[in-house]
Amino acid sequence: MIDARRGVLYPDRMPRFHRLPPMPEAQHLVAWFWIPEWDLGPGETSRQDVVAYPALNLVVEPSGVQLVGATTAATHRDLTGRGWAVGALLRPAAVPALAEKPSELRDSWAGLSAPDLLEPVAAAMDGDDDDRLLRAVAIMSRWLAERAGEPTDAGLQANAMSELLMTDAGIRTSEQAATRLAVSLRTLQRMTHRYVGLPPLAMIRRRRLQEAAQRLRDDPGIDLAALAAELGYADHAHLTGDFRTVLGMAPSGYRQEL
Structure with a gap:
């Protein structure tokens, strides 16, 4: 869930x-x-x-x-x-x-x-x-x-897509998500565009960023490099880049705000 x-x-x-x-x-x-x-x-x-x-x-x-x-x-x-x-x-x-x-x-x-x-x-x-x-x-x-009205097969498949992208920490790329859903990458991209309005990678990044922010709220002293690695970021700099792009501040700045 x-x-x-x-x-x-x-x-x-x-x-x-x-x-x-x-x-x-x-x-x-x-x-x-x-x-x-x-x-x-x-x-x-x-x-x-x-x-x-x-x-x-x-x-x-x-x-x-x-x-x-x-x-x-x-x-x-x-x-x-x-x-x-x-x-x-x-x-x-x-x-x-x-x-x-x-x-x-x-x-x-x-x-x-x-x-x-x-x-x-x-x-x-x-x-x-x-x-x-x-x-x-x-x-x-x-x-x-x-x-x-009654749910369509396409709608239920889109629900499964959203649930996967927003809950499965093992899904880190659009290609992995497409494989898990047994669809082509192009089909996955069309699905997220039709039902959400965002590309699949943007949904995956949002889940990871939300998880990072929640971990900082739960444990303000957590090591940022270790957190980045745990969530699948290439390094601390990529986590910081996501934070700045979406939140307008670095993880350290968010931690201070908390």
Whole structure:
């Protein structure tokens, strides 16, 4: 299973944050739901830094519904006031029902006109009982299942592809992934482009970078050269290069920030 803890660069800065599994009818469509809630005083700001999973997200907020594309660098959002969001980390099988060309959403987002989703989710989240989160998840799970229909063989194969690239530490090249999936390299490249909007190597690198950041959070004193070797980087310099490209800082700088 994909580790739901990865991706948040500074967990201690998070507001109330929940991760919930999808309902059974949407298990092939959603990896998990993520729900932040915040209530900040006047002048307060909570900056949230994320190195996101290489996937699309369906996000419902009081202001509307958005389809957020895969990213190529760390992103942040400054939270103020009071609010909430209900996001679904989409599995590849859900994407064709929402986006014809996910690559066009790379590092971007698009508004989605879905009042039949926005209004019931907002009504659920406006409650003050402990079941409001489960109601919101059930509403989004049902909406996605109805929109996507029965899973296709191609969609399920794409799910297996994403699971492999994001969980198997032994997969370090696109060629290895193609061999494991019993497809050609060209087929793998077409699959990730069609269902994620990124090349397969970018997905592999994102997994390794997320793992590196998580290891630094868990053990700030870890030797960086040993960490680089363990994660399959050629050397410490390649790990540092990935960090700078995506996070905008070296591993040592991230360690100091922690």
